[in-house]
Amino acid sequence: MLGNTKQKVHVITMGCAKNIVDSEKLMAQLQLNDIEVTAEIEDADIAVINTCGFIHAAKEESIDMIIANVQRKAKGKLKKVYAMGCLTERYMVDMQKEIPEVDKFFGSSNNLNGILTELGAEYKFELLGERMLTTPLHFAYLKISEGCDNPCSFCAIPIMRGKHVGRTVEEIVAEGKLLARKGVKELVIIGQDTTYFGIDNYGSRRLSALLTSLADIEGVEWVRLMYAYPAKFPREVFEVIAQHPNICKYIDMPIQHVSDDVLKSMRRGISQRALRELIDEIRNGVPGIALRTTLIVGYPNEGTKEFDELLNFVGEVKFDRLGVFTYSAEEGTAAYGLGDPVSSDEKERRKSLLMELQRNISEEKNNKLVGSTQKVLIDRKEGSLFVGRTEYDAPEIDNEVYVRNGGHLSIGNFCDVAIESASEYDLYACFANGEHEERFALVAQEHITPSGENKLQ
Numbered sequence: 001m002l003g004n005t006k007q008k009v010h011v012i013t014m015g016c017a018k019n020i021v022d023s024e025k026l027m028a029q030l031q032l033n034d035i036e037v038t039a040e041i042e043d044a045d046i047a048v049i050n051t052c053g054f055i056h057a058a059k060e061e062s063i064d065m066i067i068a069n070v071q072r073k074a075k076g077k078l079k080k081v082y083a084m085g086c087l088t089e090r091y092m093v094d095m096q097k098e099i100p101e102v103d104k105f106f107g108s109s110n111n112l113n114g115i116l117t118e119l120g121a122e123y124k125f126e127l128l129g130e131r132m133l134t135t136p137l138h139f140a141y142l143k144i145s146e147g148c149d150n151p152c153s154f155c156a157i158p159i160m161r162g163k164h165v166g167r168t169v170e171e172i173v174a175e176g177k178l179l180a181r182k183g184v185k186e187l188v189i190i191g192q193d194t195t196y197f198g199i200d201n202y203g204s205r206r207l208s209a210l211l212t213s214l215a216d217i218e219g220v221e222w223v224r225l226m227y228a229y230p231a232k233f234p235r236e237v238f239e240v241i242a243q244h245p246n247i248c249k250y251i252d253m254p255i256q257h258v259s260d261d262v263l264k265s266m267r268r269g270i271s272q273r274a275l276r277e278l279i280d281e282i283r284n285g286v287p288g289i290a291l292r293t294t295l296i297v298g299y300p301n302e303g304t305k306e307f308d309e310l311l312n313f314v315g316e317v318k319f320d321r322l323g324v325f326t327y328s329a330e331e332g333t334a335a336y337g338l339g340d341p342v343s344s345d346e347k348e349r350r351k352s353l354l355m356e357l358q359r360n361i362s363e364e365k366n367n368k369l370v371g372s373t374q375k376v377l378i379d380r381k382e383g384s385l386f387v388g389r390t391e392y393d394a395p396e397i398d399n400e401v402y403v404r405n406g407g408h409l410s411i412g413n414f415c416d417v418a419i420e421s422a423s424e425y426d427l428y429a430c431f432a433n434g435e436h437e438e439r440f441a442l443v444a445q446e447h448i449t450p451s452g453e454n455k456l457q
Helices: 017-032 057-073 086-098 109-118 156-160 169-181 208-214 234-245 258-265 272-285 302-318 334-338 343-368
Strands: 010-015 045-051 080-085 139-143 186-190 222-225 247-252 290-297 320-325 373-381 387-388 398-406 414-422 426-429
Touching: 010 017, 010 334, 017 109, 017 139, 017 186, 045 057, 057 080, 057 086, 080 086, 080 109, 080 320, 086 156, 139 169, 139 222, 169 208, 186 208, 208 222, 234 247, 234 272, 258 334, 272 290, 272 302, 290 302, 290 343, 302 343, 320 343, 343 414, 373 398, 373 426, 398 414
Parallel strands: 010 045, 045 080, 139 186, 186 222, 222 247, 247 290, 290 320, 398 426
Antiparallel strands: 373 387, 373 414, 387 398, 414 426
8 A cells, every 4th residue: 555645647548438537536646635636647656557358359458568568567667567357357366466566456346445445545425427538639438337237158258347337317317417517518428338237126128218318418419329239139129219419329339240150159139030120120210310330240150141241231231330350269158169270371361352332332331521620529630630520430440530720710619610521431521611611532542551540641
């Protein structure tokens, strides 16, 4: 235990948005205990690494980050190094043996009290919902639950995060109002399974009621739904999205696969036929909605036939946004005993085929937006260009809009822009001020990656 010293703490977040929320809550509690939190590792006396243990690559990144900070400590650039989060929750005993230079390991978010005590702070329960935002101040992730009750055979989240524990509507809305008072305009709803919300506290699914309450918060202009589990999807959500203009016409719904044999082995609780019916219901219930999904390739019983079935499905359904993971065999999961028969090269080949198909789908959809006017939330500025998103794009993972002639624009504000051209994953626009200007002569070849790295200099 350090005592209430004036040492500076730097928190490093690995992994998903759910970890971001945990880190933000930790940093807020530290600040409220008069412990300085610094954004720069060079200014810190103490490093806290919030780890990710989702798949093999994420584990390696977290371990590399821990080792890098242990090395800083060995050189006298840090006094203490702590590790917390999903990876340490799952492998704490092993990590204590393998990296003894770490001063102490803590588990996931449920162990927040422990790390606060170690840092000489105490959890202030009366300030529930307080967070030190690390996202741009105009959007924030709002976690509505912890853990998961779904039996997916490939997933280690229940091992790391435990069973589903939902928050109450009142508690979530209170945090949403607090965020709105801080200037947050977009609430991004997250959880391990957001469609399960309400079962433990209310005896039935209450996601639609929660979305309605969040949409009523003054100052909130966008509410975005992520991590919606497809099995037993509460259909009333479609009507709520359609009726509320400030609930984004967007759903992130990871389907993982479509082959019935693979879905059965994955224990997803849904068939391809039911998935098709659900997607049709969503698109009919909310015309113009953008659907994002996530897929896994290389699962143990995914042969050529099953992969071709998935590839054909993606080409037919045409998701608006899509991400692909290669299968990672995780100890303790039901699928671990199936082995890992698909080679890494074959997994990457399948992933590339899917992403190539999706690039073509995305480009086709983006080209249809040329000539339209879109409402955009401005996230940042790059050189002379403002960069924003439509309601069809979640922060950090989806398409972006590059806006020129934005002299009247500012970060964190909404504006209408005229779409002048498009590439596979981005739109190029001018500020829609009623004037007809020459077309924006940027082409996709000028950009290094569709993910946003060094797009424009």
